[in-house]
Amino acid sequence: xxxxxxxxxxxxxxxxxxxxxxxxxxxxxxxxxxxxxxxxxxxxxxxxxxxxxxxxxxxxxxxxxxxxxxxxxxxxxxxxxxxxxxxxxxxxxxxxxxxxxxxxxxxxxxxxxxxxxxxxxxxxxxxxxxxxxxxxxxxxxxxxxxx
Numbered sequence: 362x363x364x365x366x367x368x369x370x371x372x373x374x375x376x377x378x379x380x381x382x383x384x385x386x387x388x389x390x391x392x393x394x395x396x397x398x399x400x401x402x403x404x405x406x407x408x409x410x411x412x413x414x415x416x417x418x419x420x421x422x423x424x425x426x427x428x429x430x431x432x433x434x435x436x437x438x439x440x441x442x443x444x445x446x447x448x449x450x451x452x453x454x455x456x457x458x459x460x461x462x463x464x465x466x467x468x469x470x471x472x473x474x475x476x477x478x479x480x481x482x483x484x485x486x487x488x489x490x491x492x493x494x495x496x497x498x499x500x501x502x503x504x505x506x507x508x
Contacts, residue, residue, distance in 0.1 A: 368453035369467060371433045377425040382432045394500040395500070399431040399477045407431060423484035423490070424457050427477050433463035434473050459483075460491035468483030 385392035385407065396408040410419055411428050419425055454464035462480050465471045471479075 366453075367451050368455065369437075369451050369464065371454070371456035371463035371467075372429060373457035373459040373503040374422070374429060376424055377419055377428050379416045379419055381411050381428070383412040384434050385432075385435050385439050389435075389439040389442055391442045392435035395435040395438055395473065395492075396431060398474060399427060400439075402474050402477050403427060403481055419483075422480060422488045426484035426487075428475055430461060430462050430466075430480050433460070434466055437463070437467055446477075456508070 382392065382396060386396050386415040390445075394450065396411070399407045407424070407427055408431075410424060411432065419428060451467075454468050459480065462471070462476045465472050466476050
């Protein structure tokens with residue numbers, strides 16, 4: 362029996378890799394339709410960029426954000442086509458930063474077409490700001506809580 366307290370968690374920026382989604386595109390019509398819609402909405406072949414790269418171009422913020430969203434929704438659509446569960450099965454949806462847009466699409470709060478357009482713009486704005494105000498980021502790991 363399936364519990365009524367399952368959650369979906371979607372990946373954020375940094376989860377991209379060349380070749381992502383290619384197998385889903387080939388195996389599931391539902392996934393192909395998602396990639397094809399992203400290509401139409403964005404006006405360029407995001408699918409080709411995901412499947413073949415070049416990796417440096419895929420890593421650019423304005424590209425990786427719509428790529429990760431598209432991959433997430435393509436995987437979701439493939440999953441739904443194989444595992445037939447009522448919508449109420451997943452009580453929670455969430456995402457890591459950019460992943461929130463995938464969660465919003467799955468929750469029905471925003472259409473995929475609107476989301477892929479928005480995250481492309483989000484990525485463009487983030488890239489522009491990063492170039493205008495260069496900086497860096499650091500992570501601190503392993504500190505003692507009382508430290």
